[in-house]
Amino acid sequence: MKTKIPHELQKGPLNSAPLFDALSTAVFALDRAGRITTVNSAAESILGRTRRGLKGEPAAEFIEEAGSWFPLAESAGTSSYSSMTELRRGLAEPLRVRAVLSAVAADDVRAAGLPADTACILEVSELEDALQAERSAMEASVRAANSELLRNLGHEIKNPLGGIRGAAQLLEAELVRDEDRECTSVILEEAARLQSLVDRLLAPYRRPRTSEPVNIHEVLEHVRSLIGLEFTSGLRIERDYDISAPAVVGDRGRFIQIFLNLARNAAEAMTSERARGKAEIVFVTRIARDVMLGGKRVRLALKVDVVDNGPGIPDEIRGRIFFPLVTGRAEGSGLGLSIVRAFVEEAGGSIDVESRPGKTDFTVMLPLGLQKEAGKNDRPDRAAAPE
Helix, strand or coil, X not given: CCCCCXXXXXXXXXXXXXXXXXXXXXXXXXXXXXXXXXXXXXHHHHHCCXXXXXXXXXXXXXXXXXXXXXXXXXXHCCXXXXXXXXXEECCEEEEEEEEEEEECCHHHHHHHCCCCCCCEEEEEEEHHHHHXXXXXXXXXXXXXXHHHHHHHHHHHHHHHHHHHHHHHHHHHHXXXXXXXXXXXXXXXXHHHHHHHHHXXXXXXXXXXXXXXXXXXXXXXXHHXXXXXXXXXXXXXXXXXXXXXXXXXXXXXXXXXXXXXXXXXXXXXHXXXXXXXXXXXXXXXXXXXXXXXXXXXXXXXXXXXXXXXXXXXXXXXXXXXXXXXXXXXXXXXCCCHHHHHHHHHHHCXXXXXXXXXXXXXXXXXXXXXXXXXXXXXXXXXXXXXXXX
């Protein structure tokens, strides 16, 4: 049985192989003897050599085990081989990688526009990236299961909750004594609080998502205005923008929710700093290159940091801060950051946090270069320069 080529190459004929070159993973096309027929740009970059210079070279020159793969693949019909190994790069330091060899069907070779004598594809990814991709996939699976559980739980709570509220209202209408009415008022108030909690729990799954180019600097300026109106004294919000950053593709309303939640959490955590007039939040944007998002390497991303000078996240919850119902504040619901993470990942991005007393930095990474997928090819607007 033959193994198909990477799924990114199955989207249509490549002609001059622009998609092959666009892959962020280093890919070597090999003939039956294990000699290179062509490579993509990522492979050229990782080896520091051109594809013309690499053509005809044996793969075993770069990966020692490769010399034993090809007789096995040809005689025993093996369609795939995977190894944690070293990639030799001439005078440069060897690189720890995961190498995956897959046989390729002739029809796929023609469809991909690869040289006709190509029989195998060798995909090479840095070991750290491969392990991170596995971790990300596992975490995403766990979060998806948790989200499904919470969504079902929320619906199950809402049904009897409506009955409780209705019964309490009917009972209150029949009561005469004020002390009895106080009891029903408690029932109604707590039911309303629980209803609000359930509504927030289900919020990420209700509103349909839109996808359009969004200027993140405009979003951050809007959030800055809202936070300034909510916290009128003792808080300063600074901006350090890379105004050359293009638009990202996603839902503008959800981007506002992401950064509003992060900024509001920071402001609420800095009670003592605001009382002394020393609280500060900084919005920072930068272009990031060659980063891992959702288990895949992305060539360009927008990095947005929300930094505050507050007390930091308590050690006991730092590793669980994005889980639902985890909060460091007595009055908090623990849903804000789980919703933030859901919205960020929905946009194809990632969110991480580093925290210590005096500095907490939430980093949001959002992929760039997706305007074509949103059906928008116009040049994005640039944000106004910081004041």
